[in-house]
């Protein structure tokens with residue numbers, strides 16, 4: 458991470474030596490991440506790509522550069538594009554736009570120091586790099602996570618008979634389990650978490666698919682609570698890790714219904730407790746997620762996405778993520794999507810935040826430096842290695 462261009466821990470107050478070295482050099486596992494845009498994008502699309510919540514264009518009275526991620530890009534990515542740190546937004550954009558997308562990826566991604574990307578290959582409105590391209594451009598290995606809703610929607614679009622749906626979905630899931638390291642649900646976006654989590658009986662699944670098919674759309678969207686419960690339980694049946702989008706996302710999602718406490722009826726089921734459940738992002742419910750990670754042996758969480766969006770203020774989020782959850786229950790993630798800046802800055806901010814907070818506890822004599830290094834390695838890579846069997 459030092460690589461001549463910059464020191465990722467620059468400006469932090471006296472980080473103990475061994476901890477600083479671990480924070481700089483640790484090879485991360487980014488357990489929830491997406492590919493980078495394959496095609497060139499214009500400035501409007503670029504700025505929209507680091508506003509998560511709005512689905513509208515950036516208004517004319519402002520630039521999205523004036524935000525925490527915008528400032529972080531200008532601080533940390535600018536030197537890798539051959540311009541001064543904190544270069545003005547127009548200059549940053551010009552330097553970025555001068556590079557082909559793949560060249561930009563190769564310029565930025567290796568500096569994230571990620572040894573393994575666990576990629577969500579689900580829906581994107583623009584083409585994004587697949588795991589093979591990501592590996593080639595970054596130098597890291599890749600694994601794949603399969604999205605449950607996409608699998609179900611593809612089955613329906615393929616013209617499956619409603620009575621055959623349940624069996625066909627279980628076959629698809631079993632097949633995916635052969636190559637993917639886990640599944641992901643975006644039930645937060647579709648119904649919210651406050652649904653009946655009882656595994657539906659076959660007849661109810663067939664009836665729900667019949668209603669769904671009757672809508673006759675060519676791009677079917679799974680929004681039925683019965684079918685959400687069905688696909689989640691089908692995935693849980695494989696025993697592979699299940700990722701759940703939690704909290705922060707775009708405004709299509711009812712944020713208050715994406716509070717992970719609403720998952721309690723699902724998490725209390727003993728059949729679900731045999732499968733690792735990974736709560737993704739979680740902000741602003743990272744404290745609730747930490748509670749659930751303490752309460753259930755099979756529940757894990759991360760603070761990806763939030764770290765990137767909080768930028769220079771992410772140190773506090775990182776410190777709060779180290780409150781009540783056991784340290785074996787948290788994983789590193791960037792949740793970067795589209796822009797390689799996000800893959801890089803996610804890693805830098807996390808390394809800095811962890812070094813700052815753990816460094817302070819070591820300096821104050823609360824923690825040993827060995828323990829601090831060990832916890833950094835657990836959250837940065839070891840826990841993911843264990844959960845996904847990498």
Ligand SMILES: [Zn+2]
Nearest residue numbers: 489490577792
């Ligand atoms: Zn994501």
